[in-house]
Amino acid sequence: MKQARFWLLLAAAMLLPQAALAQPKKPGGKPPATAPAKPPAGAPPAGGAGGDIGDIDAPTPGAGAPGGDTGTPPAPGGDTGAPATGSSGGICEIDPSACPKAGDIQALSNKNVRADVYAVQQIYALRRGRFELMPYWSFSLNDQFVSHLGPGLGVNYYLTNVLAIGFNGTFHQPFNGDSDFNFQNRRATRLAVPLNEYQAAGTVNFTYVPMYGKFSGFSQFIFHYDGYIVGGVGALRTRPIAVIDPDNRKFDYDWRLAMSVGIGLRVFLNRWFAVTGEIRDYIYIEQLEATEVAPTQAQQRNPDTWFGDKPLTNNVQAQLGISIFLPFSWEYRLPK
Numbered sequence: 001m002k003q004a005r006f007w008l009l010l011a012a013a014m015l016l017p018q019a020a021l022a023q024p025k026k027p028g029g030k031p032p033a034t035a036p037a038k039p040p041a042g043a044p045p046a047g048g049a050g051g052d053i054g055d056i057d058a059p060t061p062g063a064g065a066p067g068g069d070t071g072t073p074p075a076p077g078g079d080t081g082a083p084a085t086g087s088s089g090g091i092c093e094i095d096p097s098a099c100p101k102a103g104d105i106q107a108l109s110n111k112n113v114r115a116d117v118y119a120v121q122q123i124y125a126l127r128r129g130r131f132e133l134m135p136y137w138s139f140s141l142n143d144q145f146v147s148h149l150g151p152g153l154g155v156n157y158y159l160t161n162v163l164a165i166g167f168n169g170t171f172h173q174p175f176n177g178d179s180d181f182n183f184q185n186r187r188a189t190r191l192a193v194p195l196n197e198y199q200a201a202g203t204v205n206f207t208y209v210p211m212y213g214k215f216s217g218f219s220q221f222i223f224h225y226d227g228y229i230v231g232g233v234g235a236l237r238t239r240p241i242a243v244i245d246p247d248n249r250k251f252d253y254d255w256r257l258a259m260s261v262g263i264g265l266r267v268f269l270n271r272w273f274a275v276t277g278e279i280r281d282y283i284y285i286e287q288l289e290a291t292e293v294a295p296t297q298a299q300q301r302n303p304d305t306w307f308g309d310k311p312l313t314n315n316v317q318a319q320l321g322i323s324i325f326l327p328f329s330w331e332y333r334l335p336k
Contacts, residue, residue: 123212124224125271126330127158134276136321138170141279142314145182146195146241149175152319156207164207170317172198178241186243194288194308195241198315199253201282203234203260224268231261236282236315240289240307248300249289258284266323274323279316286313 092099134154140147149172156166176197186192212226236256242249262280269275290308294300 122332123161124214125268125274125325126161126332127164127209127325128161130158130330131326132156132158132164132166133324133326134168134321136276136278136319138172138317138319141316141318145179145193146197147175147177147179148172148198148315148317149177150198152321154205154321156205162209164209166205166207167202168205169200169202171200173200182243192243192291194291195243196238196286196288197241199237199239201234201236201258203232203258203282205230205232205260226266226268228264228266229262230264230278230280232259234258234260236284238286240287242289244289244291245293245300245306248297249306251289251306254287256284256286258282264319272325272328274325276319276321276323278319278321280319282315282317284313284315285310 132155134156136152136154137149138152139149150170152168152170154166154168156164158164178195182192182195207228207230209226209228212224214222214224217223236258237253238256239251239253242251260280260282262278264276264278266274266276287310288308290306292308294302294305299305
C-alpha cells in the first residue's frame with residue numbers, strides 16, 4: 001500500500017510541469033519559459049551570435065558598424081572609386097574640332113583616288129666604282145663681244161657613291177666667233193675693245209654629289225636626278241684678237257693657269273644613261289691687246305708694244321650633254 005502511494009506521487013510530480021507548459025499565454029503576462037527551438041540545418045545562428053546565446057553583444061563579421069558605417073574609409077574627395085556614369089570621353093570631348101563630321105566623311109568618300117601606287121625604292125643609280133663618260137657642248141655666257149663655243153668630254157671615276165675624281169677638256173679653236181656688230185662698229189667709229197679667243201681648256205676635277213631624288217614628269221613617269229658641285233685646277237690656251245692694230249699685230253696662243261668651280265644636274269633616263277647640264281666658271285688671268293698704238297712704224301711692228309693689261313677674267317661656260325655610266329649594271333650589297 002505504501003509502495004502504491006509512492007509511485008502515484010512520483011507520477012504526479014512528473015506530469016504537473018508538462019501540463020503547465022501546455023497552458024496558453026495570458027494577455028499582459030509573460031510567456032512561459034521554454035527551451036529555444038533548434039535552428040534548421042544550414043541556417044545561420046539566431047541573432048548572429050555565432051551559436052552562443054550569451055554572446056549577443058559581440059559584433060558579427062561583416063555586420064555594419066554603429067551608425068551605418070561599413071568600416072571602410074571613403075576615398076579622398078568623396079570618390080568611391082567607381083567610374084562616373086554618363087561620360088563618353090575620347091578625342092571628341094578633348095578637342096571637339098578634331099571630331100569627324102558627317103560632311104567630312106561624305107566629302108572624303110566622294111574623292112577620286114589614283115590607283116597607281118609607287119613604292120619607295122633604293123638609290124636608283126649607284127655610282128661607286130663606276131666610270132662616267134660625259135660628252136657635252138659648251139658655250140660662253142658672259143662675253144657679249146665674242147662667243148666661245150666648242151665640244152668637250154669629261155671622264156670621272158667615283159671613289160664612293162658621292163665623290164669622284166676626273167678630267168674634262170674642251171676644244172674651242174674653230175668655233176670662236178666675233179660678231180658682225182663689233183666689226184662694223186670698229187670700222188665706222190674706229191673704237192674697239194680688246195677681244196680674246198680660246199683654243200682649248202682642260203682641268204682636273206673633284207666632284208661631290210650632295211643631293212639626289214626624283215620627280216614626276218608628264219603625270220606618267222618618274223625621273224631620278226642628282227645635283228653635284230665640281231671644282232678643279234687646269235689651264236686654258238688663249239690669245240688676243242688683233243682688233244686695235246690688225247695691220248701690224250699678230251698673236252699666238254699661250255697657256256693660262258685656271259681654276260674652275262661649277263654646279264651641275266643629272267636627270268637619269270635609266271640606270272646608266274642621263275642628261276646633264278652644268279655651269280662652270282673658269283677663273284684665270286688673261287692677256288689683252290694694248291689699246292694704244294706706237295707712234296712710229298718700227299715701234300708698231302715691235303711685239304713688245306702689242307700687249308696691254310692682264311685682268312682677272314671669269315669665263316662662265318654652260319655645258320649641256322649626256323652621262324654614260326660604265327659598267328651598265330651592278331648588284332646591291334645589303335647588310336646581313
